[in-house]
Amino acid sequence: MLNCLNGITSTAAALNAERIRMDVIAENIANAHTTRSADGKPYQRQQVVFETVLQNQPGNITGTPVSSVQVARIEADKHPPILVHNPGHPDADAHGMVAMPNVNVHQEMADMLVASRAFEANLAVVRNARSMALQSLSIGKRS
């Protein structure tokens, strides 16, 4: 296929990866108070791990290859659950302590802002690629 928009593969992969990250953050915030998940334990915070993927290099270009990004895996946060004293809670133990998920909502909000800024930066790349492609197409046209 004709590759009009340079770098579109990297950008598309990045938009996809940031979207997955936003989904995981949304899951964390939604489960910030879930004391009983499928395995009976409190919900554990999930986090995405990004990794670089080398792209197929066009034959006529030498030097360092350009790379794209992908979500390597989604991992559980190893921090222990937060214990809160609440004897009336159905999931309280013998001492009246309830194990709450290790999710910090403020941290999740900050992460969400970072993800959304990274998303916007990649959208700016597409916008610029588009305007460059349109200008290339108009070379030699009478203005």
Place this chain on the structure above:
Amino acid sequence: MIEALFNQTNYAATKKVLDAAMLRHEAIAANLANVETPGYKRVDIATSFSSELNQAIAAHEPSRINALRPSLELDSRAVAGTRDGNNISLETELLNLQQNTLTHTVGTQLLSGALLKLRLAITGRSS
């Protein structure tokens, strides 16, 4: 004979600048895609390219300009701002992106201008 029209130094140099702008856009796209990847190192057009292009322009040798190939290399001057080894700065990269798009605009306008002048010379009409 017609090749001579398209083999002037300025014309060849502008084409190379456009090639470099397209390649640099790909590098910036990769850099911005990996803005959150731990350990990622910034890539950019090889620093030798602009000096070689300048020398070839100064020497008025279109064949030398045409033989130049812009390539990418790891940017050794970028310093890591975070502890995860990633040396991309979002702001700098976005500035580079805008600057590169402007460079491309200048290149396309120069080429269009050259072609329009050629058309004027052939037809004698300005529009």
